[in-house]
Amino acid sequence: MKTSDTAIRAAIVDFCARAGADPLLVQGAGGNVSWKERDVLWIKASGTWLSEAAQEDIFVPVDLAHLRDAVAAGEFSASPKALGDSGLRPSIETMLHSLMPHPVVVHVHAVEVLAHLVRADWLDGLQQALDSSGIAWAGVPYRKPGAELAEAVAQALAGAEASVVFLQNHGVVIGGADIAQVEAALAVLTTALANPLAAAAPAAAAPAELAAGTTTYALLEDAVVQRLATEPALRARLEREWVLYPDHVVFLGPEAYVVADTDALAQAAGAHAPELAFVRDVGVYAAPGFSKAKQVQLRCYADVIVRQAPQHVLHPLGASEIGALLNWDAERYRMSLSK
Incomplete structure (x- = not known):
C-alpha cells in the first residue's frame, strides 16, 4: 500500500479529527480533505467520517497524473485510479480536489457559510461580508456533486487565483500551501460570515414517546431541532424550504x-410510517433505527434555519436536482456505509 509523508499526514489527521468533531463545520460523513504528494493525491474515502481520522485509515491514494490529464482533456467524469488495496472508494469529489492547484484542499459544509449559500442573494451577501477580508474567492452556482461540479469549479478558476470556492446550496472549498493555512482561512470565513441566531421561543414539554400504529416514536433530545416543530416561523420554512x-x-x-x-x-402504520415526524406545536419524533448520520444532518438543517432572518429568501433545490441525487449510485453507496 502507498505510504504518505508522516509529518504532513499527522497534521492533516489532527485537523480532521478536530474539525470533524465540530458539527458547525462537518456533519457525519460530509466534507472531505486531500493533499498532494508528487503524482499521488490522498483523498478521504467515500462514506468515512473526518472525526474518525485519528482512529481509522480514512484516506485513499489515487493517481494524480491521471486525473490532471483528464482535466486537461475536459473529461471530468473520469474515474479516479486508486493506488494500493485498501478497498475504500475515493470521495465523489476527488476530481474537484485534483483540479485545485493547492497542495492541501479542504471541503466542508460549515454552517455559518452554508447559511449564506442557501439564500437567493448568496453572491451579494458574500461580497458584502467578505469585502475587507483579503480572501481571494470565486462562486459557483449549484451543480450536482461529482463531474458536473468539478467542471463548474474548473471554469470558475480559469484565469483566477482564488484559494476559496463557494458552492451554492452546498459548501466551501479552501486550498492552501498546508493545513495550517487552510485552517486559518476557514477561521476567517466563519467569523466574517457568522449569522445572528433567531431567538428561541418557550415551548411546552413534549411527550417522550408517541405510539403510531406499530411504531413507537421517540422525542429527539435536541433543543434546536425541536424548534422546527414548536416555532411557527421555523416550521413554515420547514414546510416550504426542506431541501x-x-x-x-x-x-x-x-x-x-x-x-x-x-x-x-x-x-x-406499518411500512407507511414515516421515519421522522414533525408534530406541530409538540415536537420532533423519530422511529427506531433513525441513524446517527441522519440525526447530525437534521441538526445541521436546524442550525442553518435558525440563522435565517425573516427577510431572507431561501433557494431550495428543485425537483430535478433532488431526483438526480436520490437516483445516484454514488450516493446509494455512501448511504450504505452510514452509521
Whole structure:
C-alpha cells in the first residue's frame, strides 16, 4: 500500500479529527480533505467520517497524473485510479480536489457559510461580508456533486487565483500551501460570515414517546431541532424550504412529514410510517433505527434555519436536482456505509 509523508499526514489527521468533531463545520460523513504528494493525491474515502481520522485509515491514494490529464482533456467524469488495496472508494469529489492547484484542499459544509449559500442573494451577501477580508474567492452556482461540479469549479478558476470556492446550496472549498493555512482561512470565513441566531421561543414539554400504529416514536433530545416543530416561523420554512443542499436530501429525503397533532401521526402504520415526524406545536419524533448520520444532518438543517432572518429568501433545490441525487449510485453507496 502507498505510504504518505508522516509529518504532513499527522497534521492533516489532527485537523480532521478536530474539525470533524465540530458539527458547525462537518456533519457525519460530509466534507472531505486531500493533499498532494508528487503524482499521488490522498483523498478521504467515500462514506468515512473526518472525526474518525485519528482512529481509522480514512484516506485513499489515487493517481494524480491521471486525473490532471483528464482535466486537461475536459473529461471530468473520469474515474479516479486508486493506488494500493485498501478497498475504500475515493470521495465523489476527488476530481474537484485534483483540479485545485493547492497542495492541501479542504471541503466542508460549515454552517455559518452554508447559511449564506442557501439564500437567493448568496453572491451579494458574500461580497458584502467578505469585502475587507483579503480572501481571494470565486462562486459557483449549484451543480450536482461529482463531474458536473468539478467542471463548474474548473471554469470558475480559469484565469483566477482564488484559494476559496463557494458552492451554492452546498459548501466551501479552501486550498492552501498546508493545513495550517487552510485552517486559518476557514477561521476567517466563519467569523466574517457568522449569522445572528433567531431567538428561541418557550415551548411546552413534549411527550417522550408517541405510539403510531406499530411504531413507537421517540422525542429527539435536541433543543434546536425541536424548534422546527414548536416555532411557527421555523416550521413554515420547514414546510416550504426542506431541501437546501445535497447531504440533506440524501439522508433525510425529499419531503418533511409534518402532522397537525399526535392523532394524525397515530394514523400512520406499518411500512407507511414515516421515519421522522414533525408534530406541530409538540415536537420532533423519530422511529427506531433513525441513524446517527441522519440525526447530525437534521441538526445541521436546524442550525442553518435558525440563522435565517425573516427577510431572507431561501433557494431550495428543485425537483430535478433532488431526483438526480436520490437516483445516484454514488450516493446509494455512501448511504450504505452510514452509521
